[in-house]
Amino acid sequence: MSTDQRPLRRDARRNREALVTAARETFGTKGLDAPLEEIARRAGVAIGTLYNRFPTRDDLVEAAFLPALRTSLTHTEEALAADDPWNGFVLFLERSVAMQVADRGFTEVCVRTFGTESELGATKLAIGERMGRIIARAQESGALRADFRLEDLGTVFAATTGSPRWRRSLGLLLDGFRAEAAHPLPED
Structure with a gap:
């Protein structure tokens, strides 16, 4: 089973959901070019966590x-x-x-x-x-x-x-x- 197929740990799943929610809100008001750092901050995670979950914008x-x-x-x-x-x-x-x-x-x-x-x-x-x-x-x-x-x-x-x-x-x-x-x- 690859790492992409394994279920996420509870904390990783929570971080992913927080990032997606923060992205919807931030992109929804500021557009798709909004700073990724702002999305990570809104989600309460480090920018590295954002890039680990979502390698590209x-x-x-x-x-x-x-x-x-x-x-x-x-x-x-x-x-x-x-x-x-x-x-x-x-x-x-x-x-x-x-x-x-x-x-x-x-x-x-x-x-x-x-x-x-x-x-x-x-x-x-x-x-x-x-x-x-x-x-x-x-x-x-x-x-x-x-x-x-x-x-x-x-x-x-x-x-x-x-x-x-x-x-x-x-x-x-x-x-x-x-x-x-x-x-x-x-x-x-």
């Missing part, structure tokens, strides 16, 4: 945000399962924006590229694939304008996540995304 980011990404993946599955494709599209956007508004670190995880060899990168890839299906399904139903593209979601998130009135901003955008409101858009 990406390892710590993955431990801190993989649960949130899995929640986001569940949201995409629920959106795809919605009887009404438009309602599924709206559900996905409302939940995604709410998660990003609440957590700066999560927003940064959503826009950063991670290798697909990591579970974080693979989960992001799965979310992206489902997002494309959510859009296609809403377009095929005739509810979502035909020229809406996956990359337009970046504009949606940028326009809403920084707003204290994000629900209103999202509502205005959604009205413009409806097929019946569509006017031809210029290509960039």
Whole structure:
């Protein structure tokens, strides 16, 4: 049995959990480039303990945000399962924006590229694939304008996540995304 497979001692498990909690809080307020020393201090451990548990920043980011990404993946599955494709599209956007508004670190995880060899990168890839299906399904139903593209979601998130009135901003955008409101858009 390798050291990676052995269960952690109680104190090591407690330190790991404290580091992950401190990372979620620190990254959530200060972003993914927050000082690792601050995370170790918040967790009540030495910086060497942080590096023993998480050799790279990406390892710590993955431990801190993989649960949130899995929640986001569940949201995409629920959106795809919605009887009404438009309602599924709206559900996905409302939940995604709410998660990003609440957590700066999560927003940064959503826009950063991670290798697909990591579970974080693979989960992001799965979310992206489902997002494309959510859009296609809403377009095929005739509810979502035909020229809406996956990359337009970046504009949606940028326009809403920084707003204290994000629900209103999202509502205005959604009205413009409806097929019946569509006017031809210029290509960039």
